[in-house]
Amino acid sequence: MTDQAPQKRLYIKTYGCQMNVYDSERMADVLRPLGYGVTDQPEGADLVVLNTCHIREKATEKVYSELGQIRRMKERKAEAGGQMTVAVAGCVAQAEGEEIMARQPAVDLVVGPQSYHRLPELIARAHRASGQRLAADFSADEKFDGLPAERHVAGVTAFLTVQEGCDKFCTFCVVPYTRGAEYSRPAQDILDEARRLADKGVREVTLLGQNVNAYAGGQGGGLAELVRRLADIGGLDRIRYTTSHPRDMDDDLIAAHGEIPQLMPYLHLPVQAGSDKVLKAMNRAHTAESYLRLVEKIRAARPDIAMSGDFIVGFPGESDKDFEATLELVRAVGFASAFSFKYSRRPGTPAAAMPLQVAEEAKEERLARLLDLLDEQQRAFNAACVGRTLPVLFEKPGRHAGQVVGRSPYLQAVHAEAPDGLIGQIVPVRIESAAKMSLAGVLAGHAAMEPA
Ligand code: 5AD
Numbered sequence: 001m002t003d004q005a006p007q008k009r010l011y012i013k014t015y016g017c018q019m020n021v022y023d024s025e026r027m028a029d030v031l032r033p034l035g036y037g038v039t040d041q042p043e044g045a046d047l048v049v050l051n052t053c054h055i056r057e058k059a060t061e062k063v064y065s066e067l068g069q070i071r072r073m074k075e076r077k078a079e080a081g082g083q084m085t086v087a088v089a090g091c092v093a094q095a096e097g098e099e100i101m102a103r104q105p106a107v108d109l110v111v112g113p114q115s116y117h118r119l120p121e122l123i124a125r126a127h128r129a130s131g132q133r134l135a136a137d138f139s140a141d142e143k144f145d146g147l148p149a150e151r152h153v154a155g156v157t158a159f160l161t162v163q164e165g166c167d168k169f170c171t172f173c174v175v176p177y178t179r180g181a182e183y184s185r186p187a188q189d190i191l192d193e194a195r196r197l198a199d200k201g202v203r204e205v206t207l208l209g210q211n212v213n214a215y216a217g218g219q220g221g222g223l224a225e226l227v228r229r230l231a232d233i234g235g236l237d238r239i240r241y242t243t244s245h246p247r248d249m250d251d252d253l254i255a256a257h258g259e260i261p262q263l264m265p266y267l268h269l270p271v272q273a274g275s276d277k278v279l280k281a282m283n284r285a286h287t288a289e290s291y292l293r294l295v296e297k298i299r300a301a302r303p304d305i306a307m308s309g310d311f312i313v314g315f316p317g318e319s320d321k322d323f324e325a326t327l328e329l330v331r332a333v334g335f336a337s338a339f340s341f342k343y344s345r346r347p348g349t350p351a352a353a354m355p356l357q358v359a360e361e362a363k364e365e366r367l368a369r370l371l372d373l374l375d376e377q378q379r380a381f382n383a384a385c386v387g388r389t390l391p392v393l394f395e396k397p398g399r400h401a402g403q404v405v406g407r408s409p410y411l412q413a414v415h416a417e418a419p420d421g422l423i424g425q426i427v428p429v430r431i432e433s434a435a436k437m438s439l440a441g442v443l444a445g446h447a448a449m450e451p452a
């Protein structure tokens with residue numbers, strides 16, 4: 001898999017003890033999938049790592065003097081149109097941290113001994129900071145990389161991109177490398193676009209972003225503030241957003257779910273796995289417990305919210321017991337819908353270089369078990385809607401004559417016998433039956449409609 005990446009030259013200079021020698025080998029291992037091959041010449045290298053020792057002051061001074069030479073090599077490379085990235089690792093990095101970058105500007109990043117697994121992330125961040133594009137290093141895969149295609153507005157629902165990119169660096173994921181840093185569109189642009197959509201008859205917008213709840217394009221306010229302002233636009237009766245990271249789910253956004261009637265009670269909040277060991281290796285920055293607490297808080301604000309998630313089975317090092325923890329988390333949450341994937345090794349991502357890759361058969365088996373459980377939960381969620389009267393935004397004619405199809409607040413497809421004239425309207429429908437993917441019902445009087 002590593003053959004796909006272009007060959008780049010990595011020079012590592014090791015100072016000090018045996019521990020550092022071992023660590024340098026580990027760094028080379030982590031960087032190999034990114035296309036770095038070790039060279040014994042710093043001149044012209046693409047990446048120079050000084051793995052330092054702090055044992056005596058003299059050792060530290062040696063590092064600074066070496067950095068002076070590296071700086072000249074870096075300048076020569078830049079003059080020739082190339083780029084050299086300089087990293088300081090080891091104990092000097094640990095002890096002096098960012099001071100090193102202040103004292104020697106040729107240094108692009110410092111990385112302490114506990115963080116070598118984060119080297120791909122740190123290098124990507126350093127490259128971004130110097131304006132270098134990273135996309136060429138990775139074979140992007142639409143399956144995980146893309147946002148849902150932005151739809152041409154023909155109907156009553158529309159997607160609206162508000163945020164792009166990702167700074168989370170989950171260790172399995174290419175997005176932070178291929179899509180770059182998080183960027184939020186200015187709120188004013190979004191509001192203008194939303195008004196134009198509403199004028200064309202759009203009644204529901206779904207705000208899109210790789211990390212949409214990290215949105216920060218307003219004056220201080222995050223996504224909750226944007227949703228509040230969108231809710232003031234006449235005609236925009238429904239607002240949704242996708243996809244979110246648990247760590248950006250702030251109190252304001254949670255409160256918004258209880259306060260803004262236009263914000264639909266559906267939340268796609270990927271958790272990926274239920275084992276804390278796996279979550280840590282994924283660099284998710286949340287635990288199973290913190291995710292469950294978050295869901296509790298969200299349900300306190302909006303008790304009927306439909307929870308949706310993403311799951312990965314067979315992440316490197318995932319044991320049977322770890323996988324059981326995923327099932328346990330799923331049971332504890334109760335998902336209305338979900339997307340599940342077998343872990344797929346993406347060249348250049350840290351997880352691709354991790355040991356203990358899980359065998360394909362184990363992935364298959366775990367995926368099947370997870371899907372069974374999630375299907376069961378989805379059916380139960382849908383079945384619990386039978387007998388209720390839900391507001392349905394009718395979107396298009398159904399497959400059979402005389403039938404129209406729309407969506408419930410929980411994003412379920414709802415079929416009903418109704419005239420085409422109701423397309424574009426939100427109409428109460430009494431739900432009479434439920435399947436895995438959809439509901440069916442009959443038009444009910446407006447008085448019967450539950451608030452949603
Ligand atoms: N292997 C499997 N699933 C992945 N995803 C992202 N990268 C990978 C990968 N390498 C899944 C995650 C994410 C969704 C968009 O795609 O679950 O949330």
Ligand code: SF4
Pocket residue numbers: 166167168169170173174175176210211245
């Ligand atoms: Fe990828 Fe999502 Fe993780 Fe960002 S938060 S790295 S897009 S999985």
